[in-house]
Amino acid sequence: MDRVNVGLIGFGTVGTGLVKILQENGKVLEKRLGVPLVLKRIVDQDLVRDRGVQVNPALLSSKVSDILEDPEISIVVELIGGLEPARTFVLQAIGQGKHVVTANKALLAVHGAEIFRAAEEAGVDIGFEGSVGGGIPIIRSMKEGLVANRIQAIFGILNGTSNYILTEMTQKGMKFSEVLKRAQELGYAEADPTFDVEGIDTAHKLCILLSLAYGVQVKLDDIYTEGITGITPLDIEYAKELGYAIKLLAIAKADGGLIEARVHPTLVPAEHLLSTVAGPFNAIFVKGDAVGSTMFYGAGAGMMATGSAVVSDLVELARNLRLGASRRVPLLSYQRE
Structure with a gap:
């Protein structure tokens, strides 16, 4: 594996922080991971707003299917917030065998049981460090x-x-x-x-x-x-x-x-x-x-603090991918009975 491809759904405040960190600290992350984390696609409804960060226009799309149906994308990051369509997108990503990172506390609080069960059945991981406490690990x-x-x-x-x-x-x-x-x-x-x-x-x-x-x-x-x-x-x-x-x-x-x-x-x-x-x-x-x-x-919140937590999840999941492993740690700390 010479790279780990990532798809981002939601280019808002935290999504912008994620992009900035990958751009500014990409070389350090590559040294720590062993391969580059590559942001292959960004999906959002607003593709023209100035977010203070330069992104190759070829990466931008308004269609979630460009991420979910891309076999080269291993990790999907959901940062749109709210319950729907976030729940649907996360479950679809899991159904495609993709690992998921989210900072969506409302989604996990309300639909967490369904999402974690689907992830266990599909054999994929979910990272959610950014869902509680922003940048606090x-x-x-x-x-x-x-x-x-x-x-x-x-x-x-x-x-x-x-x-x-x-x-x-x-x-x-x-x-x-x-x-x-x-x-x-x-x-x-x-x-x-x-x-x-x-x-x-x-x-x-x-x-x-x-x-x-x-x-x-x-x-x-x-x-x-x-x-x-x-x-x-x-x-x-x-x-x-x-x-x-x-x-x-x-x-x-x-x-x-x-x-x-x-x-x-x-x-x-x-x-x-x-x-x-x-x-x-x-x-x-x-x-x-x-x-x-x-x-x-x-x-406890903010562009860069929560972005830092999201990147920590990306690195953890990417390390697992490089070793051909998943669910090294139970998704909710306890083994399912």
């Missing part, structure tokens, strides 16, 4: 680095928008509505921020972490979810006086065979590292029975 850490442990607890700041809003409210005494407007102006919040501020995005990510930590498929509706829209400056002042910071946390605990999972604003002691995580950054605190307490911190 939490997925690989849960699947491999912490494999010796029974995971006792997870506490995660998993949404940069909500954390930015709570940070500004805490530091400047501003109202939720004022900070939200500012976040939208800075690009930290979407025009419709519902998924972020109501805790839904965080719950999607918690579903994925629960699968990796405990080997269970949890439905989104089964996770108690509460957002930050009801938090007031007075709440934050009272919390400060008591020695706490308010953070939107994803919480998972294992106790006596039962698993507790919830998302809501939480009083975090001022001396805990999670209380110091400011702005749009993410952090995941994981406690294992052997390793004890660990914490992972970094950029």
